[in-house]
Amino acid sequence: MAHYFVGDVQGCYAELQQVLQKVAFNPSKDQLWAVGDLVARGTESLATLRFFQSLQGSAKVVLGNHDLHLLALHGKLKRAHPQDHLEELLNAPDIDNLVNWIRQQPLVRTLPEHNIIMTHAGVPPQWDISTLKHEAEQVSLALQQDDYLPALIAKMYTEDAEQWSPTLTGIARTRYCINALTRMRFLHLDGHLDFKCKLPPNEQHSDQLRPWFEFPSQTVPQNTIVFGHWAALMGHTNNAQILALDTGCCWGEHLTLWHLEKNEKITQKRLI
Numbered sequence: 001m002a003h004y005f006v007g008d009v010q011g012c013y014a015e016l017q018q019v020l021q022k023v024a025f026n027p028s029k030d031q032l033w034a035v036g037d038l039v040a041r042g043t044e045s046l047a048t049l050r051f052f053q054s055l056q057g058s059a060k061v062v063l064g065n066h067d068l069h070l071l072a073l074h075g076k077l078k079r080a081h082p083q084d085h086l087e088e089l090l091n092a093p094d095i096d097n098l099v100n101w102i103r104q105q106p107l108v109r110t111l112p113e114h115n116i117i118m119t120h121a122g123v124p125p126q127w128d129i130s131t132l133k134h135e136a137e138q139v140s141l142a143l144q145q146d147d148y149l150p151a152l153i154a155k156m157y158t159e160d161a162e163q164w165s166p167t168l169t170g171i172a173r174t175r176y177c178i179n180a181l182t183r184m185r186f187l188h189l190d191g192h193l194d195f196k197c198k199l200p201p202n203e204q205h206s207d208q209l210r211p212w213f214e215f216p217s218q219t220v221p222q223n224t225i226v227f228g229h230w231a232a233l234m235g236h237t238n239n240a241q242i243l244a245l246d247t248g249c250c251w252g253e254h255l256t257l258w259h260l261e262k263n264e265k266i267t268q269k270r271l272i
Contacts, residue, residue, distance in 0.1 A: 005243075007245030012270065019266055027058035037229065039066055061109075072154075074099050077149065077153060107177070115222065117129065121181055121184040122212050123180075123181075129222075176193075185230050186209040188209060189209075231246045
C-alpha cells in the first residue's frame with residue numbers, strides 16, 4: 001500500500017487526475033489523503049467531490065475552511081462568490097448527498113504507524129495530540145447533528161483575535177477549534193490567532209507575528225504535521241516535520257502530491 005497526500009485541490013479536478021496518473025494511483029490498494037479545501041476557486045468542484053466520495057475507504061479527507069463554507073452556502077446562510085465557481089455544485093442533483101458526506105469528514109486524521117497528523121491549517125502549538133483529537137471530535141459530533149446549521153455553521157465565522165484557553169466553553173471553544181484547524185497562519189506572540197496576514201513569512205515585517213509552526217510545539221518533534229491552506233508558503237516551512245502541501249494550483253501554480261513511503265513530492269502544473 002502507498003499513502004499519497006495531496007494539497008488543496010480546490011476544484012482543480014483535471015490536475016488531480018493528472019498527478020494521480022503520474023504515480024499510477026490504485027484505489028484498490030493505495031490511499032489518498034487530502035488536506036481539505038476540496039472545493040472552490042477551481043472550476044470542477046462537483047467532479048472533485050464526487051471523485052473523493054467514490055473512493056470510499058481509500059480516501060482520507062479532512063475539512064478545510066472552503067469545505068465548511070460550502071455547508072453555509074448550501075444552508076442559505078451565506079451567498080456564493082462568483083469567483084468560487086460553485087454554481088454547478090450547488091445546483092447538482094446529488095448536492096444533499098455530497099453535503100452529508102462532507103459532514104462526516106473530520107478536522108484531523110492521524111496515521112499512528114508513521115507518526116503523522118493531518119489537518120487543513122496546522123495544529124495549535126499549545127495543543128498536545130490528546131487535546132487535538134478531543135477538540136476536533138467535538139466539532140465532528142456537532143457537524144453530524146440535525147441542527148448543525150443554526151447551532152454550529154451559523155456561528156463559526158469570526159474575525160476576532162481568538163486565543164486558546166482550556167476554560168473556554170460552548171460555541172467559543174468549538175469556534176476556536178474550527179478557526180485554528182482550518183484558518184490558522186500567523187499567531188501573535190501571546191498565541192492568539194491572526195486572520196489578516198496571508199503573506200509568506202519572509203514578506204511580513206511585524207515583530208508581533210510569527211508562523212504557527214515556529215512556536216514551541218506540543219506535537220512536534222514526536223510527529224510530522226501535514227497541512228495545506230497557506231498557498232503563499234509554496235511548500236516551504238524550513239522544518240522537515242512540518243509539511244506544507246498547498247502550492248496554489250487554483251491560483252495558476254501547481255498541485256502537490258506527497259508519496260509518504262518514498263518521501264517524494266510529485267507536482268502537476270495548472271492546466272487552464
